[in-house]
Amino acid sequence: MSDTHQAPPPPPPERRKFLKWVTHGLSALFGAVLGVPAVLYLIDPRNRPARAGDFKRVGKLSELEKNVPKQVVIRDVRRDAWTVHPNDVIGRVWLIRRDDDKIDAFTTTCPHLGCSIDYNAEQQLFVCPCHNGTFDLKGERQEQALGGGTNPAPRNMDALKVKLDADPVDPKGRLIEVKYEKFYQGEEDKKPKK
Numbered sequence: 116m117s118d119t120h121q122a123p124p125p126p127p128p129e130r131r132k133f134l135k136w137v138t139h140g141l142s143a144l145f146g147a148v149l150g151v152p153a154v155l156y157l158i159d160p161r162n163r164p165a166r167a168g169d170f171k172r173v174g175k176l177s178e179l180e181k182n183v184p185k186q187v188v189i190r191d192v193r194r195d196a197w198t199v200h201p202n203d204v205i206g207r208v209w210l211i212r213r214d215d216d217k218i219d220a221f222t223t224t225c226p227h228l229g230c231s232i233d234y235n236a237e238q239q240l241f242v243c244p245c246h247n248g249t250f251d252l253k254g255e256r257q258e259q260a261l262g263g264g265t266n267p268a269p270r271n272m273d274a275l276k277v278k279l280d281a282d283p284v285d286p287k288g289r290l291i292e293v294k295y296e297k298f299y300q301g302e303e304d305k306k307p308k309k
Protein backbone atom coordinates (compact mmCIF):
# COMPACT_ATOMS: atom_id res chain seq x y z
CA MET A 116 0.00 0.00 0.00
CA SER A 117 1.52 3.28 -1.10
CA ASP A 118 1.79 6.32 1.29
CA THR A 119 -0.55 9.00 -0.06
CA HIS A 120 0.48 11.62 2.60
CA GLN A 121 3.19 13.88 1.34
CA ALA A 122 4.78 16.85 3.07
CA PRO A 123 3.27 20.12 1.80
CA PRO A 124 5.58 22.00 -0.54
CA PRO A 125 7.56 24.84 1.15
CA PRO A 126 5.96 28.29 0.79
CA PRO A 127 7.35 30.46 -1.97
CA PRO A 128 10.28 32.73 -0.93
CA GLU A 129 8.15 35.94 -0.79
CA ARG A 130 5.67 34.26 1.54
CA ARG A 131 8.50 32.98 3.78
CA LYS A 132 9.88 36.48 3.97
CA PHE A 133 6.44 37.85 4.84
CA LEU A 134 5.91 35.26 7.61
CA LYS A 135 9.34 36.08 9.04
CA TRP A 136 8.45 39.78 9.19
CA VAL A 137 5.12 39.01 10.85
CA THR A 138 6.84 36.81 13.46
CA HIS A 139 9.45 39.44 14.29
CA GLY A 140 6.87 42.21 14.29
CA LEU A 141 4.65 40.33 16.75
CA SER A 142 7.64 39.62 19.03
CA ALA A 143 8.53 43.31 19.07
CA LEU A 144 4.91 44.26 19.78
CA PHE A 145 4.60 41.80 22.70
CA GLY A 146 7.92 43.02 24.06
CA ALA A 147 6.72 46.61 23.98
CA VAL A 148 3.34 45.76 25.56
CA LEU A 149 4.96 43.78 28.37
CA GLY A 150 7.73 46.35 28.85
CA VAL A 151 5.51 49.43 29.26
CA PRO A 152 4.19 48.54 32.75
CA ALA A 153 7.76 47.79 33.91
CA VAL A 154 8.98 51.18 32.69
CA LEU A 155 5.97 52.97 34.22
CA TYR A 156 6.63 51.18 37.50
CA LEU A 157 10.26 52.34 37.52
CA ILE A 158 9.52 55.99 36.74
CA ASP A 159 6.67 56.26 39.26
CA PRO A 160 8.15 58.26 42.19
CA ARG A 161 6.11 56.21 44.68
CA ASN A 162 8.18 53.16 43.81
CA ARG A 163 11.54 54.76 44.41
CA PRO A 164 13.07 54.16 47.82
CA ALA A 165 13.09 57.20 50.12
CA ARG A 166 16.44 58.96 49.99
CA ALA A 167 18.43 59.16 53.18
CA GLY A 168 17.90 62.92 53.53
CA ASP A 169 14.15 62.83 52.98
CA PHE A 170 11.98 64.74 55.43
CA LYS A 171 8.44 63.45 55.85
CA ARG A 172 5.51 65.74 56.54
CA VAL A 173 3.79 64.59 59.74
CA GLY A 174 1.30 67.31 60.66
CA LYS A 175 0.70 70.95 61.52
CA LEU A 176 2.20 72.96 64.37
CA SER A 177 -1.31 74.09 65.36
CA GLU A 178 -2.29 70.46 66.02
CA LEU A 179 0.18 70.19 68.90
CA GLU A 180 -0.60 71.31 72.43
CA LYS A 181 2.45 72.77 74.17
CA ASN A 182 4.47 70.28 76.25
CA VAL A 183 2.07 67.41 75.52
CA PRO A 184 3.63 64.60 73.47
CA LYS A 185 1.73 63.49 70.39
CA GLN A 186 2.46 60.36 68.42
CA VAL A 187 2.46 60.52 64.61
CA VAL A 188 3.14 57.91 61.95
CA ILE A 189 5.72 57.98 59.17
CA ARG A 190 4.59 56.58 55.82
CA ASP A 191 6.74 55.50 52.91
CA VAL A 192 7.17 52.83 50.26
CA ARG A 193 7.66 49.39 51.80
CA ARG A 194 8.60 46.32 49.78
CA ASP A 195 7.99 42.63 50.48
CA ALA A 196 9.56 39.99 48.30
CA TRP A 197 6.95 40.52 45.56
CA THR A 198 4.73 43.38 46.67
CA VAL A 199 5.20 47.14 46.85
CA HIS A 200 3.16 48.94 49.52
CA PRO A 201 3.28 52.57 48.35
CA ASN A 202 1.97 54.27 51.49
CA ASP A 203 2.70 51.99 54.41
CA VAL A 204 3.48 52.88 58.02
CA ILE A 205 7.25 52.43 58.41
CA GLY A 206 7.68 54.06 61.80
CA ARG A 207 6.22 56.17 64.61
CA VAL A 208 7.49 59.35 66.21
CA TRP A 209 6.78 61.29 69.39
CA LEU A 210 6.50 65.06 68.79
CA ILE A 211 6.66 67.65 71.56
CA ARG A 212 5.99 71.34 71.02
CA ARG A 213 8.01 73.42 73.45
CA ASP A 214 7.06 76.81 74.93
CA ASP A 215 9.05 78.64 72.25
CA ASP A 216 7.26 76.63 69.51
CA LYS A 217 10.34 74.56 68.75
CA ILE A 218 9.53 70.93 68.08
CA ASP A 219 11.41 67.92 69.41
CA ALA A 220 10.92 64.56 67.73
CA PHE A 221 11.92 61.14 69.05
CA THR A 222 11.49 57.79 67.37
CA THR A 223 9.20 55.53 69.40
CA THR A 224 11.65 52.65 68.95
CA CYS A 225 13.25 51.86 72.29
CA PRO A 226 17.08 51.96 72.25
CA HIS A 227 17.14 48.87 74.50
CA LEU A 228 15.63 46.13 72.30
CA GLY A 229 13.31 48.00 69.96
CA CYS A 230 9.83 47.87 71.55
CA SER A 231 7.56 50.86 70.97
CA ILE A 232 7.81 53.45 73.76
CA ASP A 233 4.53 54.74 75.27
CA TYR A 234 3.79 57.98 77.06
CA ASN A 235 2.60 57.85 80.66
CA ALA A 236 0.59 61.08 81.01
CA GLU A 237 0.09 60.68 84.75
CA GLN A 238 3.82 60.44 85.47
CA GLN A 239 4.77 62.67 82.53
CA LEU A 240 7.35 60.10 81.48
CA PHE A 241 8.00 58.03 78.41
CA VAL A 242 7.95 54.35 79.41
CA CYS A 243 8.74 51.30 77.34
CA PRO A 244 6.22 48.51 78.08
CA CYS A 245 8.72 45.69 77.52
CA HIS A 246 11.23 46.24 80.35
CA ASN A 247 10.16 49.60 81.80
CA GLY A 248 12.81 51.68 80.08
CA THR A 249 12.01 55.21 81.33
CA PHE A 250 12.74 58.65 79.87
CA ASP A 251 11.74 62.19 80.76
CA LEU A 252 9.97 64.69 78.49
CA LYS A 253 13.32 65.66 76.95
CA GLY A 254 13.83 62.02 75.98
CA GLU A 255 16.58 61.65 78.57
CA ARG A 256 17.19 58.27 80.10
CA GLN A 257 16.27 58.02 83.80
CA GLU A 258 18.66 56.05 85.97
CA GLN A 259 15.76 54.26 87.63
CA ALA A 260 13.04 52.50 85.67
CA LEU A 261 9.44 53.37 86.48
CA GLY A 262 8.31 50.83 89.10
CA GLY A 263 11.84 50.21 90.39
CA GLY A 264 15.07 48.69 89.26
CA THR A 265 17.74 49.98 86.94
CA ASN A 266 16.68 51.37 83.60
CA PRO A 267 17.79 48.81 80.99
CA ALA A 268 17.86 51.40 78.17
CA PRO A 269 21.51 52.10 77.31
CA ARG A 270 20.98 55.70 76.10
CA ASN A 271 18.44 58.51 75.70
CA MET A 272 15.53 58.23 73.27
CA ASP A 273 16.73 58.73 69.71
CA ALA A 274 16.05 62.30 68.60
CA LEU A 275 15.21 63.02 64.95
CA LYS A 276 15.76 66.14 62.89
CA VAL A 277 12.72 68.39 62.51
CA LYS A 278 11.95 71.39 60.34
CA LEU A 279 8.99 73.72 60.04
CA ASP A 280 7.77 74.74 56.59
CA ALA A 281 5.33 77.40 55.46
CA ASP A 282 1.81 76.09 54.95
CA PRO A 283 0.73 76.96 51.37
CA VAL A 284 -2.97 77.08 52.30
CA ASP A 285 -2.61 78.96 55.60
CA PRO A 286 -0.23 81.98 55.68
CA LYS A 287 0.04 81.78 59.48
CA GLY A 288 0.35 77.99 59.63
CA ARG A 289 3.48 75.86 59.86
CA LEU A 290 3.90 72.29 58.64
CA ILE A 291 6.09 69.87 60.59
CA GLU A 292 8.56 67.65 58.75
CA VAL A 293 10.68 64.93 60.33
CA LYS A 294 13.72 63.14 58.96
CA TYR A 295 12.94 59.58 59.96
CA GLU A 296 15.89 57.31 60.73
CA LYS A 297 16.45 53.96 62.41
CA PHE A 298 19.27 53.32 64.88
CA TYR A 299 21.02 50.29 66.30
CA GLN A 300 19.65 49.09 69.62
CA GLY A 301 21.47 47.90 72.72
CA GLU A 302 24.40 50.31 72.38
CA GLU A 303 25.31 53.40 74.36
CA ASP A 304 26.08 55.36 71.21
CA LYS A 305 23.40 56.36 68.73
CA LYS A 306 24.41 54.88 65.38
CA PRO A 307 22.11 55.21 62.37
CA LYS A 308 21.28 52.13 60.33
CA LYS A 309 22.19 52.54 56.66
Ligand code: FES
Nearest residue numbers: 225227228243248
Ligand atom coordinates in the same frame (compact mmCIF):
# COMPACT_ATOMS: atom_id res chain seq x y z
S1 FES B 1 12.85 47.10 74.83
FE1 FES B 1 12.42 48.93 75.84
S2 FES B 1 13.11 48.61 77.83
FE2 FES B 1 13.59 46.80 76.81
